[in-house]
Amino acid sequence: MSKTKSRTAGCIAEFAGPGELLKAAEKVRDAGYKDFDCHSPFPIHGMDEAMGEKGSMLGPLVGLAAFLGGSGALLMQWWMSAVDYKVVIAGKPFFSYQAFFPVTFSLAVLFSAGMAVVGMLSMIKLRFHHPVFYSERFKKASDDMFFISVLSDDPIFSEEKTQLFLESIGGAYVEALRVDDE
C-alpha cells in the first residue's frame, strides 16, 4: 500500500509577462489544445478570446434563476395573502401586487446572486488536487509569474512533443507535472 505510482499529468511553462502569456495562449489555442489553462496573478484583458473560450452559459442561467426567484416570490405571497391566511391590510385587496414588488425584486436578486456564485464555482472546475500544485515554481503564480499548463487529458497531449512545443513558443522552465497516485 505504501508503494506510490508516479505518472505525468501534464506540463507547465513559465512566461515573462502578461503580453507574452497572451500571445502564447493564442499559439497553444491554434495548435489545437483544448485542456490547457493560463495562470496569472491578475486578470488579463482579451485572455478569453486568446484561449478560444466560448461565451459562458452563466448569464442565461442567472437570468433563469432571477425569473424563478421572482415568480416564486409572487406565487408565495399570493398564496399566503390571498389564499391561505387572508388578512385585510389598510383596506387593500388581498392580492396587492404593488406591495409584493419589493419582495419579488429581492428574491429575484437573491436567487440570481446565489446562482451566479454556485454556477461559477461549478463551471470553473475548481479542484483541490490540481496537477499544477506539484510544481514548486507554480507557487509564484499568485505573486509575479505567468504560466501555461497543459493537462495530459488533452487528446493531442504527448509528454515530449508538448514540452518541446511550449519551449518553442517562448516558455521557460518547462517541466512535466509528476503526480503521485496513491
Added chain:
Amino acid sequence: MKFNSESFVITDTGKILRLFLMVGVAGLLLSLVGIIFNPSAFFHSYLTSVIFWTSIGLGALFMVMLHYLVNAVWSVVIRRVLENILITLPVMGLLFIPVLFGIPYLYSWNDNYESPSHSENHAISIVSDAYAEETVIEDDSEHEDVGTHTDPHKELLEKKKAFLNTPFFIIRTIIYFLIWSLIAVRIYKNSLKQDRDGASDANDGAGLRISAPGMILFALTVSFAGFDWMMSLDPLWYSTIYGVYFFSGCIVSVMAFVSVFSTWLRGKNILADIISEEHYHTIGKLLFGFVIFWAYMAFSQYLLIWYANIPEETIWYHHRWVGGWKFISVLIAVAHFTIPFIFLMPKNMKRNPKILSFWAIWILVMHWVDLYWNIQPNLYPDGAGFSWMDVTSMIGIGSIFLYFFWKNLSKNPILTLKDRKLGKSVNYVN
C-alpha cells in the same frame, strides 16, 4: 457635409444648419399661431418640449462632470459630443422664456391663473373632489356661498405662496439656467483650451475644479427645477423623490441621444473605427442601468403613495388613472421599463450600434411620453388629450437645439485630440 479625417473637423455643414434653422423657426412660428386659439394648450405643449430638450443637455452636463470626477477613460471618445450637447443649455435658457410668460396658463398657484378646465378654482377643486366626488358644485356663484368657511386646502396654498409666487419662480428659473450655463461654458472653454494648448495637469485640474462644486450645484438645481417646473403644476401635491425622478430621465435621454448620434456618424463613416463596439457596449450598459434607475425612482414614488393612501398624495395618480391617462400610465410602466429592460439585457443588443440605437430611439420617445404624462394631465383632467402644438413645438425646439448642437460641433474637432487618455480610450475593452 464633409469630414476631414486629418483634423477631425466636420465641414460644409451649411446645408444641414440652414435646414435645422428653417424647420426650427417654422415649427416655433406655427406653434405661436396656436397661442391665439388655445393659449393653455400652447404653453403645456411648449413646456413639455422645452423640458424634453433641456433634459438632454442636463444629462450631458452630468455625464461630463462625472467623467472629470472619476477620471474616466472610456468616455474620452464621446466627450466632445457630450460637450456640444451641454453647451446648448444657455440657448435652452432663452427658449425657456416663453414659459415664464405662460405662468398664468400653467401654474394654478398663480393669482392670475386661467384654468383650462371648466371649474374656475382648479387647484382647490382637484383635491376637494377627491374627498367628495358626489358633491361637485356646478354653479360658480354657489361655490362662493359655500366657500365662506375656510377651505383647508386654500389655507395650505396661501402658506405655500412664500415659495410659489411668480417673481420668485422667475428668479429661481433664471438662477438654474445661470448656474448650468456657467458650468457648461467653463467646461466647454476648458476643453477648447486643451485643444489649443495641449493636455496638462493644470488643464485636467481645471476640469476637476469646475466639476466638483458643479456636481453639488447640479444636484440641487435639477431637483428644484423638477419641483418648480413640473411638480408645482399641482401645487398641493408633493413628492420628495420627484427631483431624482426628473434627474433619472435626464441621464436616460442623454445616453439614448449619444448612441443614436454616434450610430448616425458611423453610418457616415465618421469615427467608425474610434467609437468601437466596446464603447457602444458601455453606453448601452449605462442606458440599461439608468432605465432601471428611472423605474426604481418611479416605482418608489408610486409605492409609498399607494401604501399611505392619503388623498392629498394619491390625487396625482388618480388624475393619471382617468380615461386615456390610464392607458398611458400602463404604457409607461411597460414600454419605458419592462420592454427595454428585457431587450437591452443581452450583450449582443448593446454591442450592435443599429440595434442599440433602435432601443435608444424607443427610450427617447418614451422619455417624451413620460414628461407628457407628468405635465399634461394638468391640461386634460378628464382623460388624455393631444394637440398639434405638441408636435410643432417638439420639432421647433428640437431643431433649434440640433442647430446649435451642430453649429458648435462643426466649429471644432469632433474628438478631443489632445487628451492624454485618448489612445487608451480608443483601445478600451470592456
